[in-house]
Amino acid sequence: MDTNGTHIVSLERLLAVWNEWEIRMLVLTSLALQVFLLFFAGIRKRNVSAVLSLLLWLAYLLADSIAIYALGYLSQARVPKGVDAQSFMLTHRIQALWAPFLLLHLGGQDTITAFSIEDNELWKRHLLSLLSQVALAAYVFSKSRPGADILAPSLLMFLSGIVKYGERTWALKCASMDNLRSSMVTTPDPGPNYAKFMEEYRFTREAGLQAEIVIEQERRADVIAAVDIAEESVPYTTVITDAGRFFVIFRRLFVNLILSFQERTRSQATFLRLTPEQEYKIIEIELSLMYDTLHSKAAVIHTWYGRLFRCLTLLSTSTACLLFNVLDKGKYQSYNRIDVCITNMLFGGALCLEAYAIGVMIISYWTYAALQGCNCQSLSNLVFRSIKYFRPQSRPKWSNLMAQHNFISFCVLDKPTMFAKALSLLGLKRHWDSWLYIRHVQVSPELKILVFRELKDKTVSIVDAESYRKFSNHRGQWALQCKGYYKELGWSVEVEFDESILLWHIATDLCFHSDDLKDDIKIAQYVEISRAVSNYMLFLLVARPFMLTAGIGQIRYGDTCAEAKNFFERGMNVVTQPDDKAAARMLLDVNAEIAPKDVKGDRSKSVLFDACRLAKSLLELQPHRRWRVIRVVWVEMLCYAASKCRSNFHAKQLSSGGELLTIVWFLMAHLGVGEQYRIEAGHARAKLIIEKN
Structure with missing residues (x-):
C-alpha cells in the first residue's frame, strides 16, 4: 500500500x-x-x-x-x-x-x-x-x-x-x-454697530446739540449664595431632561470652546439645588451621550x-x-x-x-429628549418606562471605579528577577507592572459627596472671573490655608505638581501605617478616602501621565523607586522581606532633620526622604486634624488635575470605562469653577442722550 x-x-x-x-x-x-x-x-x-x-x-x-x-x-x-x-x-x-x-x-x-x-x-x-x-x-x-x-x-x-x-x-x-467644533461654533456676532453709532454722535455734535453717551452694562445675575440653597430630590425624568439640556451646552468643553457667564449661572442654579447623587447622575448621562457621539452612530441615527x-x-x-x-x-x-x-x-x-x-x-x-422636545407626552412616557426598566437611575453609566497604585507596596514586592529583566529588554515591563500592581476600587459615595462639598464651598467664595480662575489653580494651598497649616506644610504644595503628588502619596502611606484608628469610625472614613485618592493620583502619575500637567513625573517616580528599593534591600539584614507596615517604620526611623537635597545634591530626582519629613510634620498633629488636612489636600489636588487635563484626553478615556478625573472636571464646569468661562459680560447698551438747548 x-x-x-x-x-x-x-x-x-x-x-x-x-x-x-x-x-x-x-x-x-x-x-x-x-x-x-x-x-x-x-x-x-x-x-x-x-x-x-x-x-x-x-x-x-x-x-x-x-x-x-x-x-x-x-x-x-x-x-x-x-x-x-x-x-x-x-x-x-x-x-x-x-x-x-x-x-x-x-x-x-x-x-x-x-x-x-x-x-x-x-x-x-x-x-x-x-x-x-x-x-x-x-x-x-x-x-x-x-x-x-x-x-x-x-x-x-x-x-x-x-x-x-x-x-x-x-x-x-x-x-x-x-x-464637532464646526457644528458647535455659534453664529458670528459682530456686536452693536459701532461705526454707525459714532457717526450719529458726530453729526449730533456738529449740529450744535449737546450729546452725551451713557453706557448701561448688561445686568448680570447675582452671585448665587450656595449656602442658602436647600437641596432637593427631583424625579428621574427631570434628571434625564436636565442632562439632555446641559449636554448641548457642555459638550463644547470637549472641543475647547468657551462658555458664557449666563450659562454658568443657569448651570449653578440647577446643580446647587439638587442632591449630590443626582448631580453626578446628570454628569454620567451627559458623558454617556458624549461617548455615543464619539464612538457610535448616535449623531446620525437620532x-x-x-x-x-x-x-x-x-x-x-x-x-x-x-x-x-x-x-x-x-x-x-x-x-x-x-x-x-x-x-x-x-x-x-x-x-x-x-x-x-x-x-x-x-x-x-x-429618543426621550427628542420626544420631550416634540411634546409627545404619551410616547415619551412609554420610552421613559422602558429607560427606567433597562437603565435604572441606580445603575452607574460608567465603571464607577478608580485605579489604585501604591508606591510602598510596589517597591516591596517588585524584585529584579530574570523574568523582570527579560520583560524590560522587550519593553513590556511597564505593561506587566500595570497588570500586576494596579487594581480598581469602587468610587465611594462619601468621596463623591466630599468633592462636591469642597467645590460648593469654593463656589460661595467666587465673586468674579478672577476668583474662579484663581481657585482652579490651587492644588493644596487653599486647603492648607483654610486649615491653618500653610506655614508649616506649604512647601510641599509649592513644588512641581508631580513632586507634590509623590510627596503626599508617600507621606499619606507613612501616616496610615503609623496610626491605629480601628476604633474611630469617622477618622477611618477619612483615611479610606485619603488613601483611595492618593493611590488614584499616583496611578495617574505612573500610568496616565498625559492626563496631568507637563513635568518629569515618571523620571521622579523612577528615581524615588530606585532609592526606596536600595533602602529596603539594605534593611533586609534586620527584617526579612518587610511588609508595607515594616517598610514604613523603617523609613520613619531615618533621621531627616536636614533636607536631602543639601546632602545628596540634585542629580537624583528622588523625593523619598522629603516625603518622610512631610510625614513627620503631619504626625505631630492630632489624628483627627491630621486626616482632615490630608483629605482636603488630596481633594484639591484631584480637582486641580481635573481642570488642567486637556479635553481630548478626557474624551479618550470615555471608551475605557470612564475616569473619575473626567467626572470631577465636568462637575467643576457645572458649578462654575474653572477656566471654561471666558465671556465675562454681555453687550454693553450705549445710549445717545441729546439735550435740547
Whole structure:
C-alpha cells in the first residue's frame, strides 16, 4: 500500500473541502463578529476590563478585514478544474448574493463606529473604502449573471448595505474633532454697530446739540449664595431632561470652546439645588451621550433622516428576505442547500441585528429628549418606562471605579528577577507592572459627596472671573490655608505638581501605617478616602501621565523607586522581606532633620526622604486634624488635575470605562469653577442722550 499516495489524496481532498467552505466560513465569521460588536461594544463605556477591550479591538479590526477579503475572494472566483461549469455558476450565483451582506457588515453596528477617537479622523479613508467596496460588490454581482430569482433580493440588500455603510462614514465625519467644533461654533456676532453709532454722535455734535453717551452694562445675575440653597430630590425624568439640556451646552468643553457667564449661572442654579447623587447622575448621562457621539452612530441615527434610513434598511431587508424565501421556492432544488441555508442565516442575522438596534435606539436618552422636545407626552412616557426598566437611575453609566497604585507596596514586592529583566529588554515591563500592581476600587459615595462639598464651598467664595480662575489653580494651598497649616506644610504644595503628588502619596502611606484608628469610625472614613485618592493620583502619575500637567513625573517616580528599593534591600539584614507596615517604620526611623537635597545634591530626582519629613510634620498633629488636612489636600489636588487635563484626553478615556478625573472636571464646569468661562459680560447698551438747548 502506497502510504505517500494515500497522504497526497487525503491532502488534496482536505484542500478541496477547504476551497469549497472557505467563503462560507468567511461570511459566517463576518456575521458572528457583527453580533459580538453589537452586544458588547457598548459595555466598554462602563467596564475597565483589559480583556474585553482587547477582544473588542480584535473584533473591530477583523470585522472590516474579513469582509473586504471575502469580497475580494468572490471577485476572483473561477471554475476549478474537474468541476462542471453550470454547477459552479449556480453556486457562484447564490454566493454572489452574499456581497451586499458583506457591505452591510462593513457598515458596522450602531454601538460602535470608532474604537478610539483617532478613528474618527480617518473618515475620508472610509469614504474611499465605501466607494471602492460598493464598486467591487457590484462587479462580483454582475459577474455572477444573476437570474430573476436573485436579482430583486440582491438589489434590495445592496440598498441596505450602501445606506448602512454610508451611515458609518457620515457618523465618523460628524464625530471628527474639526467637524464637532464646526457644528458647535455659534453664529458670528459682530456686536452693536459701532461705526454707525459714532457717526450719529458726530453729526449730533456738529449740529450744535449737546450729546452725551451713557453706557448701561448688561445686568448680570447675582452671585448665587450656595449656602442658602436647600437641596432637593427631583424625579428621574427631570434628571434625564436636565442632562439632555446641559449636554448641548457642555459638550463644547470637549472641543475647547468657551462658555458664557449666563450659562454658568443657569448651570449653578440647577446643580446647587439638587442632591449630590443626582448631580453626578446628570454628569454620567451627559458623558454617556458624549461617548455615543464619539464612538457610535448616535449623531446620525437620532436625526430625522437617520430614522428614515433606519426604517428604509429594515423594510428593504425584510422585503428581500421575503422575496428570497416565499416567492420562489424552486431555488431549494436549483442551488446547493448549504448555500441556501447560509443565505437564510445571513438574512436572519441582518433582521435580528436591525431589530435589536432599533430597540436600543428607541429606549435611549436621545429618543426621550427628542420626544420631550416634540411634546409627545404619551410616547415619551412609554420610552421613559422602558429607560427606567433597562437603565435604572441606580445603575452607574460608567465603571464607577478608580485605579489604585501604591508606591510602598510596589517597591516591596517588585524584585529584579530574570523574568523582570527579560520583560524590560522587550519593553513590556511597564505593561506587566500595570497588570500586576494596579487594581480598581469602587468610587465611594462619601468621596463623591466630599468633592462636591469642597467645590460648593469654593463656589460661595467666587465673586468674579478672577476668583474662579484663581481657585482652579490651587492644588493644596487653599486647603492648607483654610486649615491653618500653610506655614508649616506649604512647601510641599509649592513644588512641581508631580513632586507634590509623590510627596503626599508617600507621606499619606507613612501616616496610615503609623496610626491605629480601628476604633474611630469617622477618622477611618477619612483615611479610606485619603488613601483611595492618593493611590488614584499616583496611578495617574505612573500610568496616565498625559492626563496631568507637563513635568518629569515618571523620571521622579523612577528615581524615588530606585532609592526606596536600595533602602529596603539594605534593611533586609534586620527584617526579612518587610511588609508595607515594616517598610514604613523603617523609613520613619531615618533621621531627616536636614533636607536631602543639601546632602545628596540634585542629580537624583528622588523625593523619598522629603516625603518622610512631610510625614513627620503631619504626625505631630492630632489624628483627627491630621486626616482632615490630608483629605482636603488630596481633594484639591484631584480637582486641580481635573481642570488642567486637556479635553481630548478626557474624551479618550470615555471608551475605557470612564475616569473619575473626567467626572470631577465636568462637575467643576457645572458649578462654575474653572477656566471654561471666558465671556465675562454681555453687550454693553450705549445710549445717545441729546439735550435740547
